[in-house]
Amino acid sequence: MIIQQISVFLENRPGTLAEVLEVLGEREVNIRAMSVADTADFGIVRFVVNRPAAVETLLRDAGFTVKSNQVLSLALHDQPGSLLRQVKRLGEAGINVEYFYAFAGGQADARIVFKVDDIERAAGMLGEEAAEVPEVYW
Amino acid sequence: MQYWNKTMETMERQELGRYQLKQLRELVERVYTKVPFYRDKMQAAGLLPQDIQSLDDISRLPFTTKQDMRDNYPYGLFAVPPRDIVRIHASSGTTGKATVVGYTKKDLGIWSEVMARTLTAAGVSDKSYIQVAYGYGLFTGGLGIHYGAELVGASVIPVSSGNTGRQINLMTDFGTTALACTPSYALHIAESMREMGIDPKATQLRVGIFGAEPWTEAMRRQIEEELSIKAVDIYGLSEIIGPGVASECPAQQGLHLSEDHFYPEIIDPLSGEVLPPGSKGELVITTLTKEGMPMLRYRTRDLTQLDYSPCTCGRTLVRMAKVMGRSDDMLIIRGVNVFPSQVESVLLEMGQTTPHYQLIVERSGHLDILTVLVEVNEASFSDEVRRLEELERKIAAQLASVLKVSAKVKLVGPKTLQRSEGKAQRVIDKRNLTQEA
Numbered sequence: 001m002i003i004q005q006i007s008v009f010l011e012n013r014p015g016t017l018a019e020v021l022e023v024l025g026e027r028e029v030n031i032r033a034m035s036v037a038d039t040a041d042f043g044i045v046r047f048v049v050n051r052p053a054a055v056e057t058l059l060r061d062a063g064f065t066v067k068s069n070q071v072l073s074l075a076l077h078d079q080p081g082s083l084l085r086q087v088k089r090l091g092e093a094g095i096n097v098e099y100f101y102a103f104a105g106g107q108a109d110a111r112i113v114f115k116v117d118d119i120e121r122a123a124g125m126l127g128e129e130a131a132e133v134p135e136v137y138w
Numbered sequence: 139m140q141y142w143n144k145t146m147e148t149m150e151r152q153e154l155g156r157y158q159l160k161q162l163r164e165l166v167e168r169v170y171t172k173v174p175f176y177r178d179k180m181q182a183a184g185l186l187p188q189d190i191q192s193l194d195d196i197s198r199l200p201f202t203t204k205q206d207m208r209d210n211y212p213y214g215l216f217a218v219p220p221r222d223i224v225r226i227h228a229s230s231g232t233t234g235k236a237t238v239v240g241y242t243k244k245d246l247g248i249w250s251e252v253m254a255r256t257l258t259a260a261g262v263s264d265k266s267y268i269q270v271a272y273g274y275g276l277f278t279g280g281l282g283i284h285y286g287a288e289l290v291g292a293s294v295i296p297v298s299s300g301n302t303g304r305q306i307n308l309m310t311d312f313g314t315t316a317l318a319c320t321p322s323y324a325l326h327i328a329e330s331m332r333e334m335g336i337d338p339k340a341t342q343l344r345v346g347i348f349g350a351e352p353w354t355e356a357m358r359r360q361i362e363e364e365l366s367i368k369a370v371d372i373y374g375l376s377e378i379i380g381p382g383v384a385s386e387c388p389a390q391q392g393l394h395l396s397e398d399h400f401y402p403e404i405i406d407p408l409s410g411e412v413l414p415p416g417s418k419g420e421l422v423i424t425t426l427t428k429e430g431m432p433m434l435r436y437r438t439r440d441l442t443q444l445d446y447s448p449c450t451c452g453r454t455l456v457r458m459a460k461v462m463g464r465s466d467d468m469l470i471i472r473g474v475n476v477f478p479s480q481v482e483s484v485l486l487e488m489g490q491t492t493p494h495y496q497l498i499v500e501r502s503g504h505l506d507i508l509t510v511l512v513e514v515n516e517a518s519f520s521d522e523v524r525r526l527e528e529l530e531r532k533i534a535a536q537l538a539s540v541l542k543v544s545a546k547v548k549l550v551g552p553k554t555l556q557r558s559e560g561k562a563q564r565v566i567d568k569r570n571l572t573q574e575a
Binding site: 007009016039060069099115 | 526527
């Protein structure tokens with residue numbers, strides 16, 4: 001399914017990640033999934049939270065550069081080969097994966113967050129299979 | 139076309155030259171007899187007042203610098219007895235000891251006159267409500283505009299600078315039609331208006347009179363768009379008189395310099411040689427009429443060029459280009475002259491970042507490394523690393539083509555670069571240049 005992801009610009013100096021997390025912690029926002037992309041100069045922290053719109057405002061008011069955008073969230077059976085099947089389908093359909101992050105949670109399933117270049121089509125293609133598994137983010 | 143003083147502003151240039159020469163000779167005679175500093179300097183140069191026979195002879199006179207003012211602090215350059223001084227102003231002293239200037243009654247009259255010309259050219263009249271948001275006090279901005287506006291007969295709202303929320307409330311309540319402040323403060327006011335949910339188009343504001351710091355054409359367009367006004371550039375410095383030395387007419391093709399009071403030259407900032415008409419260089423001004431503290435060839439450190447061709451507005455007074463930077467702010471990087479204002483103009487043209495930036499120069503071995511810190515904004519921020527890296531590359535490429543020297547661009551978080559109500563520190567030079575001197 002399509003969900004909102006929050007990204008925050010991080011300057012490359014000690015303590016910037018803590019500053020972001022502090023804002024979230026104070027307001028008891030629980031991060032459900034997270035990834036950090038970094039370069040020599042800066043980083044981008046991306047995460048999935050409940051009430052993404054409220055969190056976006058919260059961070060912006062705290063002075064961070066924030067972006068909210070759509071990503072694709074899939075819940076997979078936590079078994080060898082299940083991710084491969086999905087990624088192959090995207091590739092064969094000509095959909096480019098910009099980045100992804102994954103985590104195994106619960107007993108039998110794993111979750112993966114995809115940023116793709118054609119999210120509507122990708123969601124349409126993969127939704128059926130993903131729908132079988134219960135949602136855990138919210 | 140509106141002029142405040144049509145006779146002087148549209149005087150035939152030959153006649154202006156005769157007038158200037160007469161004033162210059164009187165001035166040189168005056169400072170020679172009344173200011174020991176100038177007498178000593180002229181004697182050291184083997185020069186007597188009667189040696190000044192033509193306007194070209196001005197290049198034989200000594201320069202005056204900010205350091206000379208500091209050395210003669212506070213009253214050493216005054217040319218009249220203390221009782222004739224009716225006003226004292228001083229510079230902020232951000233780069234050293236404050237420099238003090240004194241005005242006689244006649245000087246205040248000249249100041250009001252040139253400011254009245256400035257305001258009239260900007261479209262301010264006795265029907266205008268002008269909000270003066272320059273600082274009042276020792277700084278010449280506030281009181282300079284104030285007296286000029288009163289002479290024009292406008293309704294003056296003397297708010298002084300700061301307290302932006304109140305500025306905006308007064309602006310809407312009083313129906314302010316003209317705003318006078320620094321251009322960066324104008325942008326800050328626009329930003330605050332948006333935050334307060336006030337549409338600038340719904341106010342009576344029509345014109346802004348902006349000066350006291352160098353700004354670019356791109357910044358002018360941004361101010362004009364955001365505040366929905368006409369943004370007029372004015373120029374002045376306390377050492378000469380304050381605001382009112384030069385100002386834009388509706389043609390916005392340079393700032394007409396009141397040459398009947400202030401005689402301009404353009405010199406090479408390194409050699410001190412006078413450059414031919416049209417050259418870019420440092421502006422040097424001689425105050426032809428001032429009594430309290432006349433200046434012979436004051437080195438402004440401001441870089442500009444002069445255009446003597448006729449202006450469509452009918453004024454014959456020479457036009458100086460928008461100040462391009464400061465000769466003491468100029469960086470020489472790998473032999474190339476770089477000005478912070480060039481970086482500002484690139485960033486504003488691209489419009490994908492904030493106009494806040496900082497230049498850091500370091501030396502690695504014998505090579506200068508220029509790094510430009512640029513604040514990322516929400517519009518350009520992306521969740522994809524490659525897009526931000528693309529943005530860095532794009533800015534770097536644009537900077538390289540404008541600066542003619544390569545720079546590394548580093549994106550930093552919003553509001554992380556120093557803000558200042560006065561002059562922002564745009565350059566951090568970490569090269570240890572004293573080793574080479």
